[in-house]
Amino acid sequence: MSLRESLSTPDAKARYVRRLFGTIAGRYDLITVLLSYGRDRAWKRRLAGMAEVRPGAQALDLACGTGDITFDLVRRGARAIGLDITSRMIDLARAKVTAGRAPAAAGFLVGDMMALPFGDGSFDLVTAGYGLRNVPDLDGALDEIRRVLTPGGLFLSLDFDRPPGRLLRVTYLAYLTIVGSLVGLVLHGDPDTYRYIAESLRRYPGAEAVAGKLRDRGFTNARVVPVLGGLMAIHVARVGGPVPAPPAGAAGPA
Ligand SMILES: C[S@@+](CC[C@H](N)C(=O)[O-])C[C@H]1O[C@@H](n2cnc3c(N)ncnc32)[C@H](O)[C@@H]1O
Structure with a gap:
């Protein structure tokens, strides 16, 4: 099955x-x-810095992979859980803790961000690093994120974006396709493993459209912070309700 076919329906994309x-x-x-x-680490640190973490804040890092953002949130004082659908990613995140390379207070679990195993309003903060682009149903994922956030809770997401200008967009997607194919071929004998980045980005509505979806779903102040001249983006959005006081001396989102 071609990569295009593998991403053509929500079920096929989830499997792929x-x-x-x-x-x-x-x-x-x-x-x-x-x-x-x-x-990449600097972009993730920037996202974590925008999280206005209060000591003891309950945080959920979705699509946590090997845990970079989860660990950053713990270092900033959050009680953070990382969730990922790939058990091998969770094993690798836990191995960093076991090896003493990451804070032990981080919790990890295997789970699907389309159906979160948490009650309504469980978290002050939800983050996702390169997570939204990978879900089979973006609207459903945003609804789940909103559901588990407490009133006033904050959502932050880092991901690739599609630049609005046609020339830059075509060049960027071509670059990601060529480099991704080469890296996939060399490392896994399959160009599609990293060509997937460009292919998923072609199907992604773009950061501004995602901000619109966040607003449609009841998030307030949804906005896009361009990263790397707009090739990447951080979303910042809040669930309506009383906003918790930021920690003393904290700067606002950059
Ligand atoms: C590109 S990695 C990002 C990992 C990490 N957030 C980072 O920034 O390094 C995307 C991650 O999304 C996870 N993922 C994809 N679909 C998911 C889903 N429906 N629920 C939870 N995790 C998912 C994958 O297993 C993978 O670890």
Whole structure:
């Protein structure tokens, strides 16, 4: 089945994504550094810095992978849980704790962000790093995120974006296709493993449209913070309700 066919329906995409991340989990950290030219950690730290973490805040990091954002949130004082559908990713996140390379207070579980195993209003903060682009049903995922956020709770998401200008967009997608195919071929003998980034981005509505969806679903102040000149984006959105006081001395979202 071609990559295009594998992403053509929500069920097919869910199956493909599960298999894909199971395959690449072992090399995920290395590849993320290489494909982002070492910038990925700084983008994640920027997202975590915008989270206005209060000590003891309940945080949920969706599609947590090997746990970078989860660990950042714990270091900033949150009680954070990382959730990911790929059990190998969760194993790798836990192994960082066991090896003493990450804070032990982080909790991890295997789960699907389309059907979160938490009650309504369970979290002050929900984050997702490269998560929204991978779900089979974006609207359903946003509804789940809103459901588990407490009134006044904050949602932050980092992901690729499609630049609005046609020339830049075509060039960017071509670049991601070529580089992704080469890396996939060299590392996994399958160009589609990383060509998936460009292909999923083609199907992604774009950061501004996602901000519109957040507003439609009752989030307030949904906005897009461009990263890397708009090639990437961070979404910031809040659930209506009383906003918890930020920690003393904290700067507002950049
Ligand atoms: C590109 S990785 C991002 C990992 C991590 N957030 C980071 O920024 O390094 C995308 C992750 O989304 C996870 N994922 C995909 N679909 C998911 C779903 N429906 N529910 C939970 N996790 C999912 C994958 O298993 C994978 O670990």
